[in-house]
C-alpha cells in the first residue's frame with residue numbers, strides 16, 4: 001500500500017512514501033509462507049532503493065507502549081537542565097544536547113543499547129535522571145528500544161532475503177552490528193512559524209551515517225525528505241498515527257554499492273505543539289568494515305566506494321560535518337567525478 005501522494009505533498013510536488021503494514025513480519029509462520037514473505041521483503045527492498053525510506057505499522061509495538069514512551073519523554077525533557085546535563089558521554093551524539101545555535105529548537109539524548117560493564121542501560125539512564133526512580137519510564141525505554149532494535153534487524157533480514165544473500169554467513173550482521181537509541185524534543189519556534197532566521201528548521205538536512213534508522217514520534221509531524229535526484233524539493237513525510245518510519249543510512253548505501261538510497265532528510269516545525277521523537281540507530285561496530293559483497297559488484301555495477309572501517313568514516317564526518325561525507329571519504333573516482341559535475345551544473 002502506498003500513502004496517497006496528496007497526503008505527503010499537499011500542494012507541493014506529489015511524491016509517494018511507501019507505507020507497509022508489517023503485521024507480524026519476521027515471525028516463524030510468516031516466514032513459512034515463502035511466497036508472501038518474499039513479496040514483503042521485495043517491497044521493503046524496493047522502497048529502500050527508490051525512496052530510501054518507508055512508513056510502517058507493526059504488531060510488535062502496542063499503542064500503550066507508544067503512549068508510555070511519549071509521556072515518558074515529556075517528563076524527561078521537563079526535568080531541570082542541570083539534571084539533564086548529567087547525561088554525558090565521550091561518544092558523538094550521546095551527551096545531552098540542550099542549547100545549540102545550529103539547532104536551537106532541538107534537545108536530545110543518545111543512549112548506547114550496550115555499554116561495557118552496564119547490565120541494564122535503561123535502568124542506568126533512568127537512575128541518573130531520577131535518582132528516586134521512575135519505573136514506568138525505565139520500562140518504556142527498555143521495551144521500546146528492544147522492540148525497535150528487533151525491527152531494525154528485521155529490515156536487514158528482509159533486505160538480505162530480497163537480495164538472496166541471507167544464507168551467506170559473511171553477511172550475518174549480529175557480531176558486527178550495534179545500536180543506539182536517541183530521544184528528541186523539538187520546541188515550538190516563535191510564531192508565526194517562520195519568524196526567525198532558522199525558519200522553523202528543527203534539524204538540518206542530512207543523511208544518516210549508520211545502517212538503518214527507525215523513528216517514532218508523538219502526534220506532531222515535521223520530518224521531510226528530499227526525493228532522489230531532486231535536490232530542490234522537500235517532501236513532508238506524513239507518518240500515520242501509530243506508525244514508524246525507516247530510513248536508509250550511508251553505511252548501508254556503501255555496503256550495497258549504491259543500490260540502497262540514503263535519503264536526505266530534515267525536520268521542519270510548523271505547528272504550535274512540541275514534537276517528541278525517538279529513534280533506534282542500527283550501525284556497524286566501530287572496528288567493522290563496510291564493504292560491498294562481491295554479489296553487488298559486476299560489469300554493470302562497478303564499485304562506487306572503497307571499503308572502510310566504520311569508525312574512520314564516522315570520525316571523518318564528525319570532524320568535517322560534510323554533507324557528502326560518504327562520497328568524499330570513500331567515493332571511488334567515478335562518484336567523485338559525478339559529484340563535481342553536479343556541483344558545476
Ligand SMILES: O=C(O)CCC(=O)C(=O)O
Pocket residue numbers: 182184203208215217223265266267277278279
Ligand atoms: O526527529 C526526527 O524525526 C528525525 C531525527 C533524525 O533524522 C536524526 O536524529 O537523524
Ligand SMILES: [Fe+2]
Pocket residue numbers: 206207208213265
Ligand atoms: Fe536523521
